[in-house]
Amino acid sequence: MxxxxxxxxxxxxxxxxxxxxxxxxxxxxxxxxxxxxxxxxxxxxxxxxxxxxxxxxxxxxxxxxxxxxxxxxxxxxxxxxxxxxxxxxxxxxxNHKPANERARQVEKTVFAAESIDTGAAEPIVIRSQSFSVKPLSVEEAVMQMDLLNKTFLVFSDASTEEISVVYRRKDGNYGLIVPRK
Missing domain, CATH: 3.30.160.100 (Ribosome hibernation promotion factor-like)
Structure with a gap:
């Protein structure tokens, strides 16, 4: 350690x-x-x-x-x-059996607000970060979000292999955003 x-x-x-x-x-x-x-x-x-x-x-x-x-x-x-x-x-x-699917690569980019507000042809990139999104069940995603003290977590749903978002609502419950095809 x-x-x-x-x-x-x-x-x-x-x-x-x-x-x-x-x-x-x-x-x-x-x-x-x-x-x-x-x-x-x-x-x-x-x-x-x-x-x-x-x-x-x-x-x-x-x-x-x-x-x-x-x-x-x-x-x-x-x-x-x-x-x-x-x-x-x-x-x-x-009791969880690990999924054999591979993790997806996702890129997070932060743009300067001024460059978007002024209508510039190319927005100014402040920071760009690439990370892998591991397949998780919804329960595991909620647990990971709690452990990290985050308000939302983007993850790859292990059952559907789609990117999903779990978030903490203002009333203390959890919400799940699933993409529709």
Whole structure:
């Protein structure tokens, strides 16, 4: 497990770094693949201690954070949240048989709003990113969206092999957008 620790608005402490590494080793029992962890420990207004971590493993990204008035308690709370998420993820994929279909490649492009508003012949591209969309069931897509703390997720439906979108509605329920042929 590779752990990168960033300290914000506080002095770097080897004791905190060692404590965080000790606690994050507990999550290795849920994921077999190599894990990459980025942790941010910060102090806000000299009172609120925040611990945030992003774990990236093969096929999964999990984010967790906690805030208290003690940094060690914030680390403990954050690791507990990550463990609960990983347990839930592990239980859901236990009975899942992986699909043999290959992932689709999708490109995401961000355009400058000014170039579109002025009616330019070619809009100005700010950023372009290509990523693969793996085949998932709707339930897996909702679970992945929850684990990533996102409001929507674009995925390839494993049963229909079509690109679909699952999103979180304002009332707390989930919506599904399926293309019509």
């Amino acid at each position: 590779q752990i990168a620790v960033t300290f914000r608005h506080m002095d770097a402490s080897d004791a905190l770094r060692m404590y965080l590494e000790e606690k994050l080793v507990r999550v290795k029992k849920y994921i077999d693949e190599p894990i990459d962890a980025q942790a941010v420990l910060s102090v806000e207004k000299k009172i609120r201690h925040c611990a945030e971590v992003t774990l990236v493993a093969k096929g999964i990204t999990i984010k967790g954070s906690d805030e208290t008035n003690d940094m060690y308690a914030a680390i403990d709370g954050m690791v507990d949240k990550i463990e609960r998420q990983l347990k839930r993820y592990k239980e859901k994929i236990k």
